[in-house]
Amino acid sequence: MFRSSAKYFAGFAALLALILLPRPAASASNAIPRYDFAVTLDYPHHRLEATQRVTIPNTFGVSVSDVVFNVPAAHQRGVFTLRSVKIDGESIKPQFDGTILRVPLPRPLPPDESITLDLDFVVRVPELIDPQSFADANLAYTGAALMAGYWYPLVAPYRSGVGWLETPWYPIGDPFVSEVANYTAIITATPGVTIVSGGELTRDRNVWRYELPQARTFGFIASPLYQTVSFASNSKLYEVAVLPRHLALAPITLQTLIKAERLFTALYGPYPYRSLRVAEFSGPWSMEFSGFFVLGSSEFDDYDRTQRNRLIRITAHETSHQWWYGVVGNDQVREPWLDEGFARFNEVRYYEAYSPRDVQWWWDTVIGTVRPTEPLNSPITAFTNHSHYLDSIYDQGARYLDTLRTRLSANVFDVFLRDLYQRGAFHLITTDDFFKILSTHTRLSERILQGRFFQ
Numbered sequence: 480m481f482r483s484s485a486k487y488f489a490g491f492a493a494l495l496a497l498i499l500l501p502r503p504a505a506s507a508s509n510a511i512p513r514y515d516f517a518v519t520l521d522y523p524h525h526r527l528e529a530t531q532r533v534t535i536p537n538t539f540g541v542s543v544s545d546v547v548f549n550v551p552a553a554h555q556r557g558v559f560t561l562r563s564v565k566i567d568g569e570s571i572k573p574q575f576d577g578t579i580l581r582v583p584l585p586r587p588l589p590p591d592e593s594i595t596l597d598l599d600f601v602v603r604v605p606e607l608i609d610p611q612s613f614a615d616a617n618l619a620y621t622g623a624a625l626m627a628g629y630w631y632p633l634v635a636p637y638r639s640g641v642g643w644l645e646t647p648w649y650p651i652g653d654p655f656v657s658e659v660a661n662y663t664a665i666i667t668a669t670p671g672v673t674i675v676s677g678g679e680l681t682r683d684r685n686v687w688r689y690e691l692p693q694a695r696t697f698g699f700i701a702s703p704l705y706q707t708v709s710f711a712s713n714s715k716l717y718e719v720a721v722l723p724r725h726l727a728l729a730p731i732t733l734q735t736l737i738k739a740e741r742l743f744t745a746l747y748g749p750y751p752y753r754s755l756r757v758a759e760f761s762g763p764w765s766m767e768f769s770g771f772f773v774l775g776s777s778e779f780d781d782y783d784r785t786q787r788n789r790l791i792r793i794t795a796h797e798t799s800h801q802w803w804y805g806v807v808g809n810d811q812v813r814e815p816w817l818d819e820g821f822a823r824f825n826e827v828r829y830y831e832a833y834s835p836r837d838v839q840w841w842w843d844t845v846i847g848t849v850r851p852t853e854p855l856n857s858p859i860t861a862f863t864n865h866s867h868y869l870d871s872i873y874d875q876g877a878r879y880l881d882t883l884r885t886r887l888s889a890n891v892f893d894v895f896l897r898d899l900y901q902r903g904a905f906h907l908i909t910t911d912d913f914f915k916i917l918s919t920h921t922r923l924s925e926r927i928l929q930g931r932f933f934q
Contacts, residue, residue, distance in 0.1 A: 498727060510538055510917055512634050512660040512904075514697065522669035522701060525620045527602040531631055536593040539637045544587045546594070547643035548580040548632035552602055552618055554648035562599040571596075578648045580632055602630050607762050612865055616764035616775075617698075623722055623761040624702035626773065633657045633696070636907060637808075645710050646812050648657040651868050652819075652859035653811040655696070659905045662691040666699065673705040675720050675758040677770015693751060694769035695805050700758045708733055716754040725759060725779040728790065732757060732774070735791055739798035742832050743825065746893060747802050747900040755801070757794070765793050767800035767822075786834040792826045792845070799825035806902035813858045814910055820855065820876015827877065851875040854934035856910050879932045886928070889919055 514776050515532040535546060552559040554577070564571045564582055572582040588594050604627065607619035617628030635643040646656050666687045676699035678691030691697055705720040708729035715776035717740075719733045726801050736757055744750055756771035763777045774793060781789040799822045804811075826845065830838045851871040853861045862868040884892040899908070899916050908932075914925050921928070 490518040510536055511658065511693070511841075512536070514631075514660055514662045514664075515698070516631070516662070516664040516666075518664060518666045519673075520625075520666055520668040520672065520701060522625060522672045522703070525604040525606075525625060527604065527627065527630065529600055529602065529631065531600070532595060533598070533632075533634060534593055534595045535634055536586075537588050537590050538589055541613065542589045543637070544584055545643075546582045546584065546596065547635040547645060548582070549635050549646040549655070549657075550575075550578050550580050550632045551614075551629040551648060552631070553578045555605060558603055558605055558618070560601045560603075563597075564599075565597040566594065579645050594612075598632055599705040601626070602634070602667065610762065610764060613652065613764050613766060614648075614654055616651060616760070616762050617653075617766055619762070621761040624700055624759070626698075626700050626760050626762075626766075628698040628766060628768065628773075629655055629696065630698070634660070644810070649812065650849075650873070651858050651862045652815050654859060656812055656907070657808070657812045658907065659693045659695055659808065662689070662694055662697040662699055664689045664691075664699070668701060669703075671703045672701050673703070673707070673720065673758055674701050675718075675755060675771060676706070677768060679753065679756070691770055693750075695808055696768055696902045698768035698771075700760060700773055702758075705758065710737065714753055718754070718777045720756070720758040720760060721779070722759050722776065725776070727780055727781050731782070732779075732794055733791065735794040736798055738833055739795045739825075739829055740801075742829060743799055743802050746828065747897055748806075748904070750801060751806060755798075761828075762839075764839055765797055767797050767804055769801075769805045772797040772800065786830070786837045787840050787844075792829070792841070795829035796822045796826050802900060806905060807900055808905075808907045809930055810907060811911070812860070813826060814856060815859055816855050816857075816872050817908060817910065817913065818881075819873050820880060823873040823877040824880040827881070836869060846874050847875060849874045849878050854881055855932040856934060875932060879930070880932060882932075883928065886923070891920055 485801060513534045517530045519528045550559060571582055604618060604620050604625055607621050609614060610616045619626050619632055627651055648654050648656060668674055668685050670685045672894050674687040676689045678689040681688045703724050706723060706726050707718055707720045709718040717733060717737055719729045721729045740750055740755060752770045758773055759775045760773045761774055763775050765775045765778060766773045778789045778793045803819035803821035806866060827841050830841050852867045853871045855875050895917055902916060
């Protein structure tokens, strides 16, 4: 069903119905962590009070004597306050070093057993002032909305022979990495505030409950100003929540969202959830999360009634992240090209599919003459300049994937990416995995396949 508070949006459903395909939903697994949140959002004071119960199965093959959480919210003084950590009702004294939270276990956790921890904490969301990176904007408030991106302690991935992957904060790129988990969040919000997130929603007045299985992370955004346009078909719900001044652009965003979802499903494989939501944030940055993403107001402001603008291409970009970041994960600190290079490349794939006359504009305007300062497989810590990061990871990534498509042929390239998506689904892949799977689709040497792009 198509809903909007503006009468002139009626009838848009007929257009959207022409571009929909039914999608199967993925089933959740018990062999992954489970998070249960109870959150009270004091919107006027930009404050979250939260309890987090997390159950962690030991699928590592070895006993572990502690659990490590990455806590991005703790990078700024006064934002994150840990009240307590308990195991079986007993308080545990953790070690907190910067954004790394280490919890010693009462006894080693053997393989194939699980442990449940209860964390109690407060997040005082800071004001968004002159953000210089995506990381700055992922947990912030403005006069119109409150963004709670990476707001909670995330269980660090565990790697055999390495241990827990600690991820210190870094001001460039997305300093985050997480395995998939099953999420339930019950958010009691200030009355009149709308909560937008990914997953299945049930609501009782100002209590919002989201169920999100097999998700990379759980983020949400809140605002008392949102106006929502939605479309439902074949048990799939698409929603776009915008601030009032951009209400007229909500149907355009919704149409682009659905077209992009259809395209990437055809190219790579099924979208795993029953809903896909977008919400506007009154800032300059857009950001992806499982089951939903945020578009900055600057994307809407750039719309010019053509396809040649940030609203169209960034909507396609962020939709792409549901496949590359969400389903197929990667270490966004150590190998960010595996999601951002793909998302940039999928912008041009959107134009190739739906607006071929604008493809050359995209290459000339968005990519131009790529001037990377570092190899494509560089970590975010190789950069001190945001523009250099975009040039080397985003734009060089798109250029590489386009070059690889030409080298392999379009058909072989698409078969490879569908295989990569299927094998990498709900895991973290590496550059080595990328080339290992690629080698099964071509006889070209890895040196030739890497070309000049990799170190």
